[in-house]
Amino acid sequence: MMKIVKNITACFAIAIILTSCAAGGNDQGTEYAPNMYHSVAYEPYSQITDPAAGRWLTSIDYEDGHAEFYNSNTLNANTMGVAMNMRTPPANTVPRNKQGWLPYRIPKDSLELAAKRLKNPLDSTTQVIADGKVLYETYCQHCHGAKGMGDGKVSDKYNGIANLKGDAIKNVTEGHIFHVITNGKGLMWAHGSQMSVEDRWKISKYVKVLQK
Numbered sequence: 001m002m003k004i005v006k007n008i009t010a011c012f013a014i015a016i017i018l019t020s021c022a023a024g025g026n027d028q029g030t031e032y033a034p035n036m037y038h039s040v041a042y043e044p045y046s047q048i049t050d051p052a053a054g055r056w057l058t059s060i061d062y063e064d065g066h067a068e069f070y071n072s073n074t075l076n077a078n079t080m081g082v083a084m085n086m087r088t089p090p091a092n093t094v095p096r097n098k099q100g101w102l103p104y105r106i107p108k109d110s111l112e113l114a115a116k117r118l119k120n121p122l123d124s125t126t127q128v129i130a131d132g133k134v135l136y137e138t139y140c141q142h143c144h145g146a147k148g149m150g151d152g153k154v155s156d157k158y159n160g161i162a163n164l165k166g167d168a169i170k171n172v173t174e175g176h177i178f179h180v181i182t183n184g185k186g187l188m189w190a191h192g193s194q195m196s197v198e199d200r201w202k203i204s205k206y207v208k209v210l211q212k
């Protein structure tokens with residue numbers, strides 16, 4: 001009788017051991033020492049300032065008596081209660097892009113201001129104009145046409161597409177064109193979210209070439 005009970009107990013024990021190994025997908029199975037598999041999240045914006053934090057976990061004694069988690073961000077130690085690797089930028093800091101350009105903030109309804117103030121930062125090199133042509137063919141030609149006459153394929157269905165060589169437009173500044181590409185105008189939709197600032201300036205250059 002005793003033997004049967006022992007056998008049954010052994011069977012259950014083996015069954016439990018086998019079923020607890022069912023790791024897969026999102027189920028990591030049973031872990032015996034999780035801190036060996038999972039690295040501690042590194043938080044660049046924070047620092048643990050409580051000297052007692054983590055005391056419950058280990059009995060490691062540091063020289064100044066703090067516990068395991070204190071100052072866990074060792075790359076930038078805790079000074080004056082603020083310690084982070086990534087610092088909050090000073091007030092009024094403005095982000096710039098890779099070329100060092102400031103964000104474009106002239107509002108949509110200020111076309112005249114943009115036209116007068118904005119200067120194309122790019123030179124009229126063959127490369128810039130060649131790039132501008134490719135971009136124009138991608139983003140503008142289907143409406144404005146290969147020569148800018150407002151006769152692209154879309155003009156069969158979409159009325160009022162401007163002739164870029166027409167009297168009203170042919171003398172506009174590159175800043176004017178840049179602003180129209182960025183914010184749209186009237187029936188033309190904004191393209192600012194689809195094109196980098198640099199690409200918009202390249203197209204503006206190319207439109208001036210087309211208009212000649």
Ligand code: HEC
Binds near residue numbers: 141154158160172186
């Ligand atoms: C969906 C068709 C469409 C696309 C794509 C399009 N445009 Fe236009 N564009 C228009 C229409 C329509 C107008 C006339 C807007 C108005 O005055 O109502 C216009 C007007 C303009 C004007 C004249 C603005 C003014 O001051 O009167 C310029 C310059 C211009 N587009 C440049 C571009 C460039 C550069 C691109 C490519 C990045 C482009 N457009 C893409 C439809 C389009």
